[in-house]
Amino acid sequence: MRIATFNAASIRARLPRLIDWLGENEPDVLAIQETKVEDDKFPREEIEELGYEIAIHGQKSWNGVALLSRRPITDVRHGFGDELMPNDARIIAGTIDGLHVINTYVPNGSAVGSDKFEYKLRWLDRFKTYLEQNYRPDEPLIWLGDINIAPTSDDVYDSKRFYGGVGHHPEEMERLSRILEFGLTDLFRVHTQGPGHYTFWDFTLPRGVDRNLGWRIDHIYATESVAKLCTECVVDKAARKGEKPSDHTFVIATLDL
């Protein structure tokens, strides 16, 4: 099984490129974030024609997540399942061939000290509880998506400059590491060490992709039973280039499953 994650920065703006990528790569599962569309306006048919089943959790203008799968998706869950944070579409989860898949768009946080940053920290705390309430570490489980945290100095192009800022703040790193105590392994780091491997490059930096001024903030985590079956985990940097790309690109994990 190959399972991938992609922040589309609008599913409608990215649809032609997404269709091409799906045709060329044929992943079994794709988790999409920032679809930025209400459910009744989601381009369902174009994707279903490629043989994918779709589960979506969207809203107007912002956020929005989707799961695409060539195999049936069962036990679909939207959001945290309570009314604590009801107004943003950031989580969709389902079960595919016995594998629990949780796709999240973690809040960006805007700026350290802002209300949005406090919300990001609370959201990460709530997500830890969500995991514990709904899943067990001895189950096959993947958590993937736009995590919006570069967790180590190797995960951003200028760690000294950005350390303490949003996306590379010790409070974010601490909360992420507490989530991972559930029993989750960062699949990309199982196979590849060192700096320079990124998944997001800011639109506003001139030639930022060529200069590799990026961040590794899109992650694929797995419980032990799945992590030991992971034979490869790669970033498709080429998909960040060309006409009308997203500012993120795809991360793909191959599982011997």
Add this chain to the structure above:
DNA sequence: ATGGTTGAATGTCAA
């Protein structure tokens, strides 16, 4: 140098 780009929506916010 405190900019720059993109998308949703048509103001301006969010990233």
